[in-house]
């Protein structure tokens with residue numbers, strides 16, 4: 380972390396779960412941090428995520444779709460963690476143009492702002508496992524076909540390509556990390572359209588049943604936000620990562636039902652209940668997903684350290700303490 384001391388770091392989407400986790404670590408390392416966040420109500424931006432940091436960072440409430448603003452924000456940056464996104468794959472299929480605006484055009488805005496201002500910061504982009512879509516084999520390596528089942532996956536793939544293009548064409552040092560299923564403290568608890576582990580924790584703390592589609596046998600790769608943040612920091616500092624894309628997950632497959640039962644087991648009285656698949660959700664079910672982590676381990680030396688059980692325990696503890704800051708009434712989809 381000493382490498383970040385005195386460096387100027389921009390975090391787009393920095394009031395969300397991953398961004399605020401990064402902000403905390405970077406401020407502790409002595410970096411000069413700017414957080415840009417649109418604070419759009421459906422997503423995870425929450426000022427409380429930055430509590431204790433707000434007087435030590437520059438906080439800009441603004442949108443990556445604003446071209447002029449992006450030019451100002453990238454000026455002087457040594458590193459950019461580019462996380463601002465419409466995060467729900469479900470909403471992306473219902474409101475395709477918002478997803479296009481934020482997850483594709485917004486990303487181009489940032490990259491163009493770097494080109495236009497002649498800046499060459501290291502850019503680490505938050506991509507997603509959803510670029511792989513329907514899974515043909517596990518563990519999933521970075522060469523797996525892109526069978527996107529959501530507009531979100533398609534735009535994340537496009538944005539990855541934009542980042543790669545600006546590297547090879549304009550010499551901007553970019554890297555993309557394909558995150559599996561992240562969870563942990565500071566994620567939004569307003570709705571279930573992304574972040575299901577967190578949502579189950581909310582339901583369980585509220586005494587509600589945890590509903591599992593079908594028998595819940597599909598495997599997922601749940602990765603703790605602290606581990607994801609570490610991968611972003613390490614990728615930012617490693618020249619071998621430039622121009623590449625890497626999986627970031629736990630590397631462990633856990634059945635959906637097993638995850639639900641783990642949450643239920645830690646919050647006494649919680650019931651797990653099976654319900655039939657809803658049509659829309661069944662279509663976007665990717666099949667078992669487990670990240671193959673060989674490439675990131677070999678190139679960068681990153682590996683996750685927090686087990687699902689420990690990560691869920693830490694997350695429950697966080698929301699028991701800070702529930703009032705996250706339990707707003709469920710927010711409806713933008714569409």
Ligand SMILES: NC(=O)c1ccc[n+]([C@@H]2O[C@H](COP(=O)([O-])OP(=O)(O)OC[C@H]3O[C@@H](n4cnc5c(N)ncnc54)[C@H](O)[C@@H]3O)[C@@H](O)[C@H]2O)c1
Nearest residue numbers: 392395396397417418422423424442443462463464505558
């Ligand atoms: N949470 C997941 O399930 C998941 C999975 C894979 C990848 N990712 C990616 O990781 C990144 C971080 O996600 P997170 O889990 O911290 O989610 P989050 O919702 O907590 O954070 C995303 C942040 O982006 C901000 N944002 C949204 N649109 C914006 C815009 N137009 N301009 C500026 N800011 C905007 C939101 O206000 C929010 O604070 C995202 O790019 C997301 O797509 C997330």
